[in-house]
Amino acid sequence: MFDWLPEFLSPQRLWSLLALPLLIVVYLVLLRLKKRVSLRFTNTGVLNRVVGGQRRWTRHVAVAMALASLVALALAWAQPLGTEMERRERATVIMVVDTSQSMQATDVEPSRLEAAKSEAQLFINELPESYNVALVALNGAPSVRMPPSTDRGALSRALGALQLADGTAIGGAIDEALGAIALAPPPADGEEPAPAMIVLLSDGSNTDGADPAQAVARAAEEEVPIHTIAFGTENGYVDIDGKRESVAPDFAALQQISEATGGRAETADSAESLRDAYQDLESTFGYEEVKKPITAQYAFAALGFAIIAALGAVMMAARWPK
Numbered sequence: 001m002f003d004w005l006p007e008f009l010s011p012q013r014l015w016s017l018l019a020l021p022l023l024i025v026v027y028l029v030l031l032r033l034k035k036r037v038s039l040r041f042t043n044t045g046v047l048n049r050v051v052g053g054q055r056r057w058t059r060h061v062a063v064a065m066a067l068a069s070l071v072a073l074a075l076a077w078a079q080p081l082g083t084e085m086e087r088r089e090r091a092t093v094i095m096v097v098d099t100s101q102s103m104q105a106t107d108v109e110p111s112r113l114e115a116a117k118s119e120a121q122l123f124i125n126e127l128p129e130s131y132n133v134a135l136v137a138l139n140g141a142p143s144v145r146m147p148p149s150t151d152r153g154a155l156s157r158a159l160g161a162l163q164l165a166d167g168t169a170i171g172g173a174i175d176e177a178l179g180a181i182a183l184a185p186p187p188a189d190g191e192e193p194a195p196a197m198i199v200l201l202s203d204g205s206n207t208d209g210a211d212p213a214q215a216v217a218r219a220a221e222e223e224v225p226i227h228t229i230a231f232g233t234e235n236g237y238v239d240i241d242g243k244r245e246s247v248a249p250d251f252a253a254l255q256q257i258s259e260a261t262g263g264r265a266e267t268a269d270s271a272e273s274l275r276d277a278y279q280d281l282e283s284t285f286g287y288e289e290v291k292k293p294i295t296a297q298y299a300f301a302a303l304g305f306a307i308i309a310a311l312g313a314v315m316m317a318a319r320w321p322k
Contacts, residue, residue, distance in 0.1 A: 009293060010077070013077050027063055075298045083292075096174070134183070138168065140169055141169070147183045167207055177200075178222065181196045200257065228265050228266065
């Protein structure tokens with residue numbers, strides 16, 4: 001019935017508005033008493049000189065504005081709530097970090113793996129504390145090193161403990177990441193499942209396991225975007241068993257994964273640009289409506305009405321030259 005009214009944090013205080021009809025009755029009674037006094041004063045010429053050229057509308061406007069100010073103050077006292085769009089504070093982020101031998105390349109200082117771990121930590125630190133974050137190691141035998149949790153200390157220790165390993169099974173790592181999402185705490189009754197995303201940090205060269213296409217299709221079906229960050233340079237190399245091998249990143253492979261799942265593909269040739277890529281990825285989270293106090297708006301309205309009422313009172317009291 002009153003959909004135009006906001007919600008209130010302290011609705012019981014709205015009972016103070018019942019004083020408004022009482023004040024109106026008092027005002028009407030005073031008007032009638034004033035008329036009776038005016039009728040007893042028969043010399044209207046002298047009366048006009050005494051009270052000045054008051055206009056009835058000025059008096060009514062001043063009183064109306066004073067009453068409006070009291071109404072606004074009463075509403076402000078009840079702590080009205082407005083609706084604002086705020087970043088969703090529930091989300092599950094799966095960090096997939098490539099730990100294959102190619103990550104020891106030093107074309108990104110101090111090495112691809114150490115740069116990835118450092119920048120992943122910076123990104124995690126900027127996430128809201130309520131986000132559940134998990135860690136998956138990408139190598140020939142991908143595994144969940146940290147299930148979804150808000151324990152940032154444990155996550156940091158798991159990230160720092162990542163070591164180089166043989167092989168790169170991107171499809172298996174994506175499967176592990178999707179499985180980790182299911183390990184996140186269930187939503188409360190009536191709440192929708194928290195949104196999830198995967199951040200895949202790799203040089204993009206799949207060498208083990210099945211073709212990643214099947215795992216990518218599963219992520220797309222479950223509406224989990226995979227954001228990829230390919231880093232390294234075309235001149236990157238590693239020395240394995242005394243043999244120098246080129247490990248140029250496979251940008252095309254990572255871009256296909258992102259496009260197929262509705263994610264974004266980024267490149268980062270240095271720690272600084274990698275950090276920028278992570279900051280951009282934060283914008284992928286949605287927003288939700290949140291109730292917040294808007295008491296100040298009603299307080300300012302009350303002040304505005306009070307100022308108009310005061311000006312009206314001044315106009316009634318002043319004797320303007322004719």
